[in-house]
Amino acid sequence: MIKFVSQIPKESIVDIHAYVKATPTKVESCTQKDVELSILEVWVVSTAKAQLPLLIEDASRPITDDAGLSTVNQDTRLDNRVLDLRTPANHAIFKLESGVCQLFRETLAQQGFIEIHTPKIISAASEGGANVFTVSYFKNNAYLAQSPQLYKQMAIAADFDKVYTVGAVFRAEDSNTHRHLTEFVGLDLEMAFKYHYHEVMHTIANTLTQIFKRLKNEFQVEIAAVNVQYPCEEFTFLEPPLILEFFTAVDMLKEAGVDIDYYDDLSTPNEKLLGKIVKAKYSTDFYVLDKYPLAVRPFYTMPDPLNAGYSNSYDMFMRGEEILSGAQRIHDANFLTERAQEHGVELDKIKSYIEAFQYGCPPHAGGGIGMERVVMLFLGLDNIRKTSLFPRDPKRLTP
Amino acid sequence: MIKFVSQIPKESIVDIHAYVKATPTKVESCTQKDVELSILEVWVVSTAKAQLPLLIEDASRPITDDAGLSTVNQDTRLDNRVLDLRTPANHAIFKLESGVCQLFRETLAQQGFIEIHTPKIISAASEGGANVFTVSYFKNNAYLAQSPQLYKQMAIAADFDKVYTVGAVFRAEDSNTHRHLTEFVGLDLEMAFKYHYHEVMHTIANTLTQIFKRLKNEFQVEIAAVNVQYPCEEFTFLEPPLILEFFTAVDMLKEAGVDIDYYDDLSTPNEKLLGKIVKAKYSTDFYVLDKYPLAVRPFYTMPDPLNAGYSNSYDMFMRGEEILSGAQRIHDANFLTERAQEHGVELDKIKSYIEAFQYGCPPHAGGGIGMERVVMLFLGLDNIRKTSLFPRDPKRLTP
Numbered sequence: 103m104i105k106f107v108s109q110i111p112k113e114s115i116v117d118i119h120a121y122v123k124a125t126p127t128k129v130e131s132c133t134q135k136d137v138e139l140s141i142l143e144v145w146v147v148s149t150a151k152a153q154l155p156l157l158i159e160d161a162s163r164p165i166t167d168d169a170g171l172s173t174v175n176q177d178t179r180l181d182n183r184v185l186d187l188r189t190p191a192n193h194a195i196f197k198l199e200s201g202v203c204q205l206f207r208e209t210l211a212q213q214g215f216i217e218i219h220t221p222k223i224i225s226a227a228s229e230g231g232a233n234v235f236t237v238s239y240f241k242n243n244a245y246l247a248q249s250p251q252l253y254k255q256m257a258i259a260a261d262f263d264k265v266y267t268v269g270a271v272f273r274a275e276d277s278n279t280h281r282h283l284t285e286f287v288g289l290d291l292e293m294a295f296k297y298h299y300h301e302v303m304h305t306i307a308n309t310l311t312q313i314f315k316r317l318k319n320e321f322q323v324e325i326a327a328v329n330v331q332y333p334c335e336e337f338t339f340l341e342p343p344l345i346l347e348f349f350t351a352v353d354m355l356k357e358a359g360v361d362i363d364y365y366d367d368l369s370t371p372n373e374k375l376l377g378k379i380v381k382a383k384y385s386t387d388f389y390v391l392d393k394y395p396l397a398v399r400p401f402y403t404m405p406d407p408l409n410a411g412y413s414n415s416y417d418m419f420m421r422g423e424e425i426l427s428g429a430q431r432i433h434d435a436n437f438l439t440e441r442a443q444e445h446g447v448e449l450d451k452i453k454s455y456i457e458a459f460q461y462g463c464p465p466h467a468g469g470g471i472g473m474e475r476v477v478m479l480f481l482g483l484d485n486i487r488k489t490s491l492f493p494r495d496p497k498r499l500t501p
Numbered sequence: 502m503i504k505f506v507s508q509i510p511k512e513s514i515v516d517i518h519a520y521v522k523a524t525p526t527k528v529e530s531c532t533q534k535d536v537e538l539s540i541l542e543v544w545v546v547s548t549a550k551a552q553l554p555l556l557i558e559d560a561s562r563p564i565t566d567d568a569g570l571s572t573v574n575q576d577t578r579l580d581n582r583v584l585d586l587r588t589p590a591n592h593a594i595f596k597l598e599s600g601v602c603q604l605f606r607e608t609l610a611q612q613g614f615i616e617i618h619t620p621k622i623i624s625a626a627s628e629g630g631a632n633v634f635t636v637s638y639f640k641n642n643a644y645l646a647q648s649p650q651l652y653k654q655m656a657i658a659a660d661f662d663k664v665y666t667v668g669a670v671f672r673a674e675d676s677n678t679h680r681h682l683t684e685f686v687g688l689d690l691e692m693a694f695k696y697h698y699h700e701v702m703h704t705i706a707n708t709l710t711q712i713f714k715r716l717k718n719e720f721q722v723e724i725a726a727v728n729v730q731y732p733c734e735e736f737t738f739l740e741p742p743l744i745l746e747f748f749t750a751v752d753m754l755k756e757a758g759v760d761i762d763y764y765d766d767l768s769t770p771n772e773k774l775l776g777k778i779v780k781a782k783y784s785t786d787f788y789v790l791d792k793y794p795l796a797v798r799p800f801y802t803m804p805d806p807l808n809a810g811y812s813n814s815y816d817m818f819m820r821g822e823e824i825l826s827g828a829q830r831i832h833d834a835n836f837l838t839e840r841a842q843e844h845g846v847e848l849d850k851i852k853s854y855i856e857a858f859q860y861g862c863p864p865h866a867g868g869g870i871g872m873e874r875v876v877m878l879f880l881g882l883d884n885i886r887k888t889s890l891f892p893r894d895p896k897r898l899t900p
Contacts, residue, residue: 113861148832150861184857187659196661200616207603217599219686219872221891222621222669223634223645225898235622236637237645239683240675240895246622246636253891256900260586262595269668270621276639282640287618433547454900458583462512462549473618492620492652496639499624501655501853 103144113150113158113185117282119143144431145421155182162189164331183492183501194327195489197349199477201321205313206289206471213305215264215291221252222246224269226451235274235284246272249470252455254292255431259463266291271470276496280485281423281475285494289476290467299404299430300392302467306428307343307390307418314339314388317480321445325481334482337387337420344380344389348412351391354379363410367398387479392416401445402438402455404467406432414467420479428469435459502543512549512584514558554581555712561588563730575886578597580898582891593726594888600720600877602667604712605688605870612704614663614690619652621645621669625850634683645671648869651854653691654830658862665690670869675895680822680874684893687887688875691867698803698813698829699791701866705827706742706789706817709870712775712895713738713787716879724880736819738787743779747811753778764810766797776821786878791815793828801837801854803829803866812867819878827868830874834859 110116128135160172162178169365179186186192207217223237224247227288235246250267257265271288291309295301304420314337318325352364355372356380362372368391380389396405396413406412432438435456442452449456477489487493492501508514519538527534559571560578578585585591606616622636634645646652649666656664670687690708693699713736717724717832751763754771757778761771767790779788795804805811814828831837834855841851848855851893876888886892891900 111861115861148858148861148863151859154860182860184655184658185860187656187661193660196617197615199618203616204606207606211603215834216596217602218595218890219598219669221684221893223671223684223893223898238635239898240673242898244898257586257890259583261592262586270618272622274639285620285622320882389795458545458900460550461581462514462547462552463586464514464547491617491656494620494622499622499638499643501643501858 103141103336107144108248109149110144110146111152111154113154113188114146117147119145122261125298132173133278154185156185158185158285159425161186161329162191164333166333176485180487180493180498181501187491189331190327191331194324195477195481195483196491198317198321198324198328198481199473199487199489201324202313202473202480203287203289205316206244206309207266207268209309209312210264210266210291215266215293216262218254218257218262218265218267219269220247220250220267226454233274235272248273249288250290251292251468251470252458253467254290255463255466256458258292258294259433259458259461264291264293268473278496281478283474283486283490283494284496286486286490287473289471289473290468292466294464294466299467303345303353303392303416303428306426306469307345310388310426310476311339311341311343311420313476314480315341328481328483332481332483336428337480337482338385339383339388340384340386344384344386346380346389346391347394348391348393351376354383365395365397367395373419373424374422377419381422385423388419390416390418399429401441401447402431404432416469417470418471420476421482423475423479425475425479426469426471428467430465430467433459433463502540506543509543509545510549510551510553511535512553512587513545514547516544516546517672518544531789553584555584557584560585561590561730563732564617565732566802575884579886579892579897580900586664588730590730592622593723594880595880595890596875597716597720597723597727597880598872599713600716600723600887601872601875601879602688603685605708606665606667608708608711609663609665609690612663614665614692615661617653617656617661617664617666618668619646619649619666621671625853632673634671645673647672648687649689650691650869651857653689653867654862654865655857656831657691657693657865658857658860663690663692667872677895680877682873682885682889682893683895685885685889686872688870688872689867691865693863693865698864698866701829702744702789702791702815702827705825706744709787709817709825709875710738710740710742713879714740727880727882731880731882736786736879736881737780737784739783739785743783743785743788745779745788745790747790749793750775753782764794766794772818772823773821776818780821783872786820787818789815789817798828798836800840801830803831813867817868817870819875820881821889822874822878824874825868825870827866829864829866832858832862832864859868
């Protein structure tokens with residue numbers, strides 16, 4: 103039998119018929135230390151190829167291990183994702199990711215949100231944006247939705263009051279960075295408010311805080327398993343979450359010596375630096391930046407009625423990287439037309455978007471969260487390809 | 502004030518500042534019968550156009566009402582979906598639909614399933630099928646996934662054991678029927694089993710039964726609201742669910758005078774007829790048909806080892822219409838190659854599919870449920886466009 107068993111290739115699936123017996127001395131090489139199997143029969147259910155493209159042992163090795171031992175580079179991992187996903191860290195990452203979605207939905211459902219499903223195939227690049235994928239749709243062309251925003255807003259105009267949707271969003275950007283994917287999962291929500299868009303901004307920020315809190319409590323085993331391979335400082339956040347105004351952030355950057363104007367957008371390096379300054383000052387890896395300059399936001403963003411040049415919009419950050427962009431949206435068809443013209447957006451292309459608001463629509467705000475970014479940044483991982491089961495980027499469409 | 506108020510177009514959004522007062526006599530025209538508002542101020546928050554493309558009153562009218570009163574046809578409804586969605590029946594339909602997804606996930610999570618997210622953009626029509634939409638992907642072509650099947654199976658090969666995914670699936674079929682959409686929401690699951698694929702088939706059938714049961718208990722108000730406009734016989738099911746073998750179904754059809762062979766696939770009219778026969782005999786609108794003829798199923802379906810010509814596959818039906826197709830999948834790369842060749846599938850096109858199984862994979866089975874069909878058939882509605890928030894078919898891409 104030992105000869106037979108020794109010839110079964112690694113990673114094969116076997117059925118074992120055996121007695122469970124107490125061991126006289128602890129088994130040091132297993133997690134189950136006090137019993138062992140006394141084998142009667144071994145059956146091979148599924149044989150793996152003898153030559154594996156990567157060894158699970160190498161793929162599981164902590165990044166802090168001494169140099170010299172084999173490691174597996176990212177492309178080899180992704181090319182052989184089925185094997186790569188068998189590592190303890192990967193199992194933990196995707197269990198935690200499953201948890202992020204579940205907690206997002208649960209937290210919103212408790213507040214009266216309902217789940218909707220929005221179309222991914224759309225007839226026009228409705229937000230007036232570029233970077234959309236084109237689809238051959240029978241005899242015409244169509245596009246893949248860059249976000250469910252218009253449809254969430256139409257649900258609000260249809261009196262659904264509070265909605266969320268979890269689904270694929272597509273970006274035809276040729277960005278080959280650690281944090282861009284061409285297809286990712288959007289955790290999107292939209293909500294009518296009574297008095298002020300801050301009702302919505304606080305709902306979103308509190309929802310994220312609630313998710314972080316429950317992840318820490320309910321996914322300790324998974325967080326620990328990821329940390330074994332990818333050690334990282336624990337993710338920190340405040341309750342209630344820290345909210346800063348944009349101009350305050352600019353002041354903080356100026357104080358740190360950055361040459362920036364109050365109406366400039368934040369560059370990625372400035373966002374990173376701001377994250378470090380905020381962390382040092384407030385001990386939080388999560389915060390909200392409210393009141394962006396109007397000029398750096400899309401045409402449908404509601405201007406701040408009290409501060410010319412600013413808008414009722416916000417971004418949210420984890421470890422200095424943006425995970426959500428949101429705003430109060432203009433709910434009046436005429437004002438929307440006016441703002442689109444000021445932005446030089448062709449009215450033809452956003453006709454159906456504008457029409458959605460001509461039969462009455464309550465004031466509303468919302469936002470979209472990148473799920474893979476939340477998981478990457480919560481766990482302190484260095485690449486978004488680690489938190490997408492089968493990542494898609496400009497150079498990768500397989501497996 | 503009355504003059505001002507009477508000039509506000511219907512469907513506008515208003516803020517009202519008022520006292521709530523007890524009424525001396527019941528208000529018959531409102532659902533709130535014992536109090537009324539004594540108005541101090543009325544503010545128009547969002548004005549609707551004076552001319553509406555449809556009246557909510559007409560769009561809400563029960564289909565059983567006497568002829569002569571205005572109704573709204575389906576295309577007018579869908580062209581003006583934001584208004585159409587404001588009817589009580591539509592609000593109820595989409596609340597119940599939100600419930601279907603939530604109950605699907607909850608029931609599976611309780612059984613140890615984890616949620617995964619699979620890519621929608623794929624490099625090849627991996628199941629060897631036609632009817633895929635083509636996407637321009639930078640300088641190459643890609644396709645929209647017709648189902649998450651390969652990716653669910655890869656998750657099983659990666660040892661995730663039990664997985665589900667809820668997401669958009671795409672079918673480039675030029676089918677203009679009451680039950681086909683080009684984009685719909687798939688409720689998909691896949692599960693490794695220990696001894697027999699029936700473990701999986703029962704898990705799926707019991708999950709659906711559990712969903713039906715909880716919908717009846719937890720969505721009574723919504724079901725009643727839909728019934729006001731679209732009256733329908735209550736949906737029935739058995740516990741445990743009824744499971745019939747394919748050859749038994751053929752016998753039942755033969756007995757009813759249908760000219761059909763034991764190895765023929767079921768036509769849509771025969772499925773409908775079978776649904777009626779089963780309902781009359783067993784008083785259930787839900788049942789499972791197990792052991793389809795091998796020849797009518799895709800190449801990756803596991804043949805029945807005991808009955809040549811049959812397979813370890815099943816469909817599930819509601820009111821005589823198919824809502825799920827599923828099977829044990831072949832988990833051995835060599836056998837899969839053999840079966841693909843027998844089916845005349847080009848091996849080139851399914852290379853990555855076959856490769857997924859060469860490093861060990863447990864025996865597994867699964868299935869995919871069409872969410873919109875479940876909601877349509879549970880509520881006894883006549884068209885799937887009623888259960889898709891913004892339906893997509895060969896002729897409709899907007900709004």
